[in-house]
Every structure is written in C-alpha cells, then in structure tokens.
Amino acid sequence: MEYVKVSRDIFEPIRNLVKIGLYKDEHEALRSLVHNQAANKVDHYAKKIGLMEKKYTMKFSEFEKVMHTKTDDEDFEAWDDFILWESYVQALQYWEKLV
Numbered sequence: 001m002e003y004v005k006v007s008r009d010i011f012e013p014i015r016n017l018v019k020i021g022l023y024k025d026e027h028e029a030l031r032s033l034v035h036n037q038a039a040n041k042v043d044h045y046a047k048k049i050g051l052m053e054k055k056y057t058m059k060f061s062e063f064e065k066v067m068h069t070k071t072d073d074e075d076f077e078a079w080d081d082f083i084l085w086e087s088y089v090q091a092l093q094y095w096e097k098l099v
Contacts, residue, residue, distance in 0.1 A: 038098035045092035052085045060089050 014029050023029035049060065056063050067082045
C-alpha cells in the first residue's frame with residue numbers, strides 16, 4: 001500500500017466529516033468524495049457532449065468521420081468544435097473509470 005503525505009489543514013475537514021458521523025473512517029470519506037467528484041464530472045461532460053450532438057445532430061464518431069473526410073478545411077468553427085468535442089469525450093471516458 002502506498003501512502004501520501006497530506007498536510008493537517010487539508011486533512012482536517014475530512015477528519016471532521018468522520019467525527020460528525022458522515023463516514024466511518026477517513027478512507028471511506030476520501031473514496032466517497034472522489035467518487036462524488038467523478039460522478040459530477042461525468043454528468044458535466046455528458047451534458048457538454050449532448051449539446052454538441054444536438055448542434056450537429058450526430059454522435060461524435062460520425063462527426064469525426066465527417067471531419068476527417070472533409071476537403072474544405074476552411075470551416076474553422078467545425079474544427080474548433082471537433083477539438084473541443086473530442087476533449088469532452090476523452091474527459092468523460094477518464095471520469096467514467098472512477099465512478
């Protein structure tokens with residue numbers, strides 16, 4: 001098992017959550033906090049992806065094919081959206097692993 005050194009001022013709020021009975025111990029508190037943060041991130045990126053799907057009326061995989069087969073490279077908004085959308089998909093995949 002690996003250990004991480006954490007300063008008292010950072011750890012104290014977690015300890016307080018245990019003291020008031022919200023969690024049985026610090027390990028459970030940290031695990032729950034990370035899980036909740038991950039769930040919030042999943043929700044956030046899923047909404048961002050939903051907005052892009054609505055804007056382009058397709059899934060990212062379809063949009064990616066369209067962008068890579070385009071001969072007109074002048075659509076800067078679409079390319080900007082492609083880069084942004086791709087980052088949303090990658091972020092969603094990362095956070096989903098932690099939920």
